[in-house]
Amino acid sequence: MKANWAGATPGIRRFAGRFTSAITSCRSCRDIPRPGTRGISVASGAGPAGHRAVLAIPFAAPAGDVSAEKLADAAFAQTYGRPSVSHRGQVGLDKDSVDSNEPSAALALARSSHSTYVLYGAVGSGEAAQVLSVTVAKVKDGSAVWTRSYPLVGADPAKMAEDIDSKVPLSPPEDD
Numbered sequence: 001m002k003a004n005w006a007g008a009t010p011g012i013r014r015f016a017g018r019f020t021s022a023i024t025s026c027r028s029c030r031d032i033p034r035p036g037t038r039g040i041s042v043a044s045g046a047g048p049a050g051h052r053a054v055l056a057i058p059f060a061a062p063a064g065d066v067s068a069e070k071l072a073d074a075a076f077a078q079t080y081g082r083p084s085v086s087h088r089g090q091v092g093l094d095k096d097s098v099d100s101n102e103p104s105a106a107l108a109l110a111r112s113s114h115s116t117y118v119l120y121g122a123v124g125s126g127e128a129a130q131v132l133s134v135t136v137a138k139v140k141d142g143s144a145v146w147t148r149s150y151p152l153v154g155a156d157p158a159k160m161a162e163d164i165d166s167k168v169p170l171s172p173p174e175d176d
Contacts, residue, residue, distance in 0.1 A: 053090035054168055055115035055139075056080045057106055058097040059132060060122040068123040068130060071152055075132060078161035079119070083168045091168075098122065101133045103142055110139045117145065117169050129153055134164055145169060 059076040061068040083091045092113055098105040101122040110118035121134035131149040138145055146167040150160050 052092045052113060052115045053087060054083060054117045054119055054136075055092045055094055055110040055113050056083065057094045057109060057118065057120040059120070059134070060097040060099055060101075062123060065123070068152060071155055071157065072121070072123050072132060074157040075134075075150075075155070075160045076121070078157050079134075079164045082161050082165035083119075086165060087168060101135065103135065103137055103144075106135075107137065107139055107142050110137075115139055119164070119168060123152065126151065132160070134160075136164075136167055136169065 056076075056079070059072040059079075061072040080091070080093060092115060094109050094113070096109070098109070098120055099122070101120070101124060103120075106118045106120040116139055117136055118139055119134070119136050121132055123130055123132050125131070126149060130152040132152060132155070133147065133149040135147040136145045137143065148163070148167075
């Protein structure tokens with residue numbers, strides 16, 4: 001299946017190409033979800049009854065703000081890559097970003113892919129400067145499991161990704 005990345009930012013398209021190429025050539029990587037597909041398939045061993053634990057949605061940035069787009073793309077690429085490896089077979093990828101950090105659009109995408117959690121973020125204005133706000137939410141009731149805002153000035157996408165990956169839930173919520 002060929003992915004359509006026409007609506008994605010240039011950084012996400014570059015990441016998707018490199019990631020797809022790397023996992024296609026890796027024999028032990030067959031269970032990692034391919035970019036451009038909505039979620040992952042039931043047959044991929046995604047946990048009990050093919051359940052997808054997390055849907056990752058590319059981080060959004062204001063249109064025309066090149067530096068914010070670059071940071072959001074870099075942070076998302078590294079953030080998606082880490083849970084894809086640490087939560088092998090449990091992380092789906094949606095090719096579309098949501099326009100803001102409002103949960104309704106992200107939750108709707110996650111519900112349509114039958115995910116338990118959704119990971120999304122957007123660049124917005126903080127008290128003094130622009131920030132990348134990232135949220136992990138429980139799809140069932142829309143509650144935020146974890147949220148944090150990272151200042152864009154002096155931001156390190158690798159450190160952000162490490163922090164975010166440590167907050168991505170490994171298992172279904174206890175109340176299920």
